[in-house]
Amino acid sequence: MTAASPEAGVLGLDIGGSGSRIAWSGLEPGPREELTGPRVRVSTAGSSVPQLMRELLDTAARTWPGRLRTLHGIGVGSTGLASLVKDPTGLVAQLTAENACPAALAVDAVTAHLGAFGGSGGAVVVLGTGAIAVGHPGPDASGLHGPQWRRVDGWGHLLGDRGGGAWLGRHGLELAMRAHDGVNPSGAALLVAARRRFGEPATWPGQLYTREDRAGVLGEFARDVVELADGEDPTAVELVRQAGREAAQSALAALATDRDHHPGGFPSAGPLSVHDVPSQVVLTGGLARAGGALKEGFTARVAEHTRAVTIREAAGDPLDGALTLARLAARERLSSQEGALWI
Amino acid sequence: MTAASPEAGVLGLDIGGSGSRIAWSGLEPGPREELTGPRVRVSTAGSSVPQLMRELLDTAARTWPGRLRTLHGIGVGSTGLASLVKDPTGLVAQLTAENACPAALAVDAVTAHLGAFGGSGGAVVVLGTGAIAVGHPGPDASGLHGPQWRRVDGWGHLLGDRGGGAWLGRHGLELAMRAHDGVNPSGAALLVAARRRFGEPATWPGQLYTREDRAGVLGEFARDVVELADGEDPTAVELVRQAGREAAQSALAALATDRDHHPGGFPSAGPLSVHDVPSQVVLTGGLARAGGALKEGFTARVAEHTRAVTIREAAGDPLDGALTLARLAARERLSSQEGALWI
Known part of the structure; x- marks a missing residue:
């Protein structure tokens, strides 16, 4: 397990058809803080998921500037990932590079599963x-x-x-x-x-x-x-x-x-x-x-x-699951599966 | 009944979700000639019906230049008129003005009715x-x-x-x-x-x-x-x-x-x-x-x-019905009904 400073934390994102949320929590399971964002739109240009992800991360960076300096992982659960988002693999690579920490992207049901069954x-x-x-x-x-x-x-x-x-x-x-x-x-x-x-x-x-x-x-x-x-x-x-x-x-x-x-x-x-x-x-x-x-x-x-x-x-909601995903990503305990999960 | 020269004629348009057609026929019921066009699209800007109508009329003007000089009426049957086209009344006024002859617009089922029951x-x-x-x-x-x-x-x-x-x-x-x-x-x-x-x-x-x-x-x-x-x-x-x-x-x-x-x-x-x-x-x-x-x-x-x-x-198809509508418009034997027919 990675040694972590007291403020070491992860970000979880939950992006859906009726709204989106981003949460910060510690690298060890514990309480979370969250912010809300808009819902997904689908047009001829495709789904707005990549843009929404960026907006939520920008909002988090402005709201929690100190915490994001000790970020260890990002976990995203989202609607439409397996079908309407053109390149989930590219998207997760970009997330990892821009935030200098491991990231994982999953269809919303995967984060719901992680939240619901808690392991x-x-x-x-x-x-x-x-x-x-x-x-x-x-x-x-x-x-x-x-x-x-x-x-x-x-x-x-x-x-x-x-x-x-x-x-x-x-x-x-x-x-x-x-x-x-x-x-x-x-x-x-x-x-x-x-x-x-x-x-x-x-x-x-x-x-x-x-x-x-x-x-x-x-x-x-x-x-x-x-x-x-x-x-x-x-x-x-x-x-x-x-x-x-x-x-x-x-x-x-x-x-x-x-x-x-x-x-x-x-x-x-x-x-x-x-x-x-x-x-x-x-x-x-x-x-x-x-x-x-x-x-x-x-x-x-x-x-x-x-x-x-x-x-x-x-046991918990999909945002809890997104945080669990982020913690698993931080510890490199995940593997990809086309159509379900991308690291 | 209007006295008509031998070439006096009408145009009928049939605009649908899988294609569109325009036909020329005499002011008295008889054989028709027809051309085809694309199908309707619906975007955030609304339905493409007005634009399609214009394209079909342009094609007809190029194909039948002589005949359109003796045009007595236009009848249009279209999908989405009662719900997705913003201003059917304005559209029919424009049709009448631009073509210098009476015009009528109807939902596609009305022209289907006129074609099917032939009166x-x-x-x-x-x-x-x-x-x-x-x-x-x-x-x-x-x-x-x-x-x-x-x-x-x-x-x-x-x-x-x-x-x-x-x-x-x-x-x-x-x-x-x-x-x-x-x-x-x-x-x-x-x-x-x-x-x-x-x-x-x-x-x-x-x-x-x-x-x-x-x-x-x-x-x-x-x-x-x-x-x-x-x-x-x-x-x-x-x-x-x-x-x-x-x-x-x-x-x-x-x-x-x-x-x-x-x-x-x-x-x-x-x-x-x-x-x-x-x-x-x-x-x-x-x-x-x-x-x-x-x-x-x-x-x-x-x-x-x-x-x-x-x-x-x-007895006939919706394009026949659109021609019937055009003939009724030419003789001013129609009245409007919101949601069904506009003159």
Whole structure:
């Protein structure tokens, strides 16, 4: 272990579709201080993640000038890294060079995993604006190594992100539009809520399609859907419960137990290490705090699984995980895995 | 009726998510000549419809210089007019002034209606890249007047367009991703087809979210879904059948018969004239030609309706409808209706 001065510390960054955060903490686990920043935007020029990272680091340098002189590692968990950021390897090399300390970049679900399990193995599913699950057997004596991360979903609001905020908001707005169109009245309460937030339905396309943070806009409506579910509107309850079921399916797939049912030939998201991943799952992310119907759906779907799987509460959040990643990077106890983690 | 020289003619424009067309035809109904143009793009600056209109008119002026000197009317049917184009009223005024003849602008479903029913009343549903339905009682002796257009859907690929090409492609890609993620193997054949078209799944988000013609990209995959359905892949068959059912629901709602089930208080898409609209529906648009499971789903859903509704074949296409609109504009036999038609 590196000898560290009392002020030796690390930085953790958590970058998502509804906001970003940066935290400073000691090289040994302990309390953290944090600052907030804006959310990710996606345009024809790509994702704004690299620019956001730089902005957060600049803010940290201005806020904590003394502490950044004794920086030992940087850990970043971010949305869209595996798909929308063009060159994660180049980005981490640049981070390392500019800050003169080891750095690691991971998809947001990896930092959520590190935060949630605090060192043990299992699968975590993160419901934020998006939705992604990862499974990992956990670190061994030499550290946390790939290629053992199994990733499920995180494909964005048009291809997946099943059960996440944008998914929930989009389905809620679709049902509201069915009510508006006279096709199906079951979304009547959702229509009232959507009118309150966005105005007349005819104006919604113009508000949504021209925005670069479409997923964030859809995710905003998820709050109304959850609120209606809490008030027992049956359509909203069913939708929120379905979000919980989707989250459970992704977590179970990240445990790789599905291969049990489909021996051979089954398309798999990544390298499997099925017997090594402990059968425990954590549901986390901003939307996971919705509780109620969401947790019911999640629990019910896990219980339907063919193998016994334990549901745990998260030990810490993704920003804790980003700090853990930074500490592992500082001690060179990490290895890269394409699509999950870059050092 | 205006006395017209032998060359007196009109222009019709049909602007959509997968391409655009402009046609010249006589002031009296007869054969048409046509040219093609690019598809609509949507960016933070709004929709490219106004610019596309200008390009098509420029091309027509270069191709048919003699004919455009005796132009009596212009009719435009376009996607996104009611929601993404900022000022349809200003746009039609500009068209009229620049071309020194009456012009009319309508949402694409209105020109589809005029083409499909060739003058009688009913409801048409257009399945192109998007999906929209409109109902109208048909013209009377004095022409075609609002406010009698009842519009359903056409809300774009995130809010609706139920049963259209982007809807079908998006659902197909979602199922392909479920197979890739190991969540549900039923989309295995869709995954094979999607890999063939777009490459490895991890690259799909980068190909899709950074594009301004996302709906068009999703719509391209609809072709593969239809092809798989023709080859009897059960998941694709079910999806294409569901598209047909969605189309039927929109057409039935455009007949306004749903109010029969929900007297009072039911949110409605526009002014109703329920007893005037003949109970006949037409399924049209590029995707409607898919046939097979799509028509089965459409027919089955119409048959489940509480009232007898006749399914008809379209007499003509939306470009024919745009020419009809131009002829009605030339004779000043139209009136505006916000959200449907502007003169």
